[in-house]
Amino acid sequence: MNIILLGAQGSGKGTQAQLLKEKYALVHLSTGDLLREAATKDEQIRKQMAEGKLVSDEQMIALIKAKLASETKGAIFDGYPRTLGQAEALDEITQIDGVIELKLTDEEALKRLSSRRTCKNCKAIYGAENPPKKQGKCDKCNGEIYQREDDKPEAIKKKAGSLS
Numbered sequence: 001m002n003i004i005l006l007g008a009q010g011s012g013k014g015t016q017a018q019l020l021k022e023k024y025a026l027v028h029l030s031t032g033d034l035l036r037e038a039a040t041k042d043e044q045i046r047k048q049m050a051e052g053k054l055v056s057d058e059q060m061i062a063l064i065k066a067k068l069a070s071e072t073k074g075a076i077f078d079g080y081p082r083t084l085g086q087a088e089a090l091d092e093i094t095q096i097d098g099v100i101e102l103k104l105t106d107e108e109a110l111k112r113l114s115s116r117r118t119c120k121n122c123k124a125i126y127g128a129e130n131p132p133k134k135q136g137k138c139d140k141c142n143g144e145i146y147q148r149e150d151d152k153p154e155a156i157k158k159k160a161g162s163l164s
């Protein structure tokens with residue numbers, strides 16, 4: 001089963017991807033991770049990334065194809081496809097069973113983002129729906145949990161304002 005997951009920053013995409021991944025034993029396919037992984041093995045891609053050049057649609061689809069070949073259950077596509085061309089290319093190499101779009105109002109997004117806390121040590125992320133078991137302490141490493149500057153309401157509003 002292959003699912004495309006869409007949603008803006010603060011929509012809870014990461015959390016939903018994690019849940020879907022666990023429930024259906026899917027691989028979470030983020031193109032960023034895929035590229036970083038490819039750069040460790042592929043000289044051409046490493047060079048392009050080092051020079052700040054974009055990877056072409058053809059290169060990306062080849063990486064996805066290779067990744068899917070090693071997965072039997074399917075994948076959650078996160079942050080891909082972004083264009084119609086990419087969507088068509090993806091449709092040619094695999095079957096897409098569903099597209100999930102997470103929609104929420106600006107107010108909800110702001111509330112979610114401003115409830116986000118990050119572990120200083122291992123960078124684990126906590127929020128309203130997945131609070132740490134012990135307040136202020138990371139479940140994974142017992143590190144200190146804090147609110148990043150850019151997750152503070154003022155910073156988020158400023159960011160949103162600069163976009164409109």
Ligand SMILES: [Zn+2]
Nearest residue numbers: 119122138141
């Ligand atoms: Zn931690």
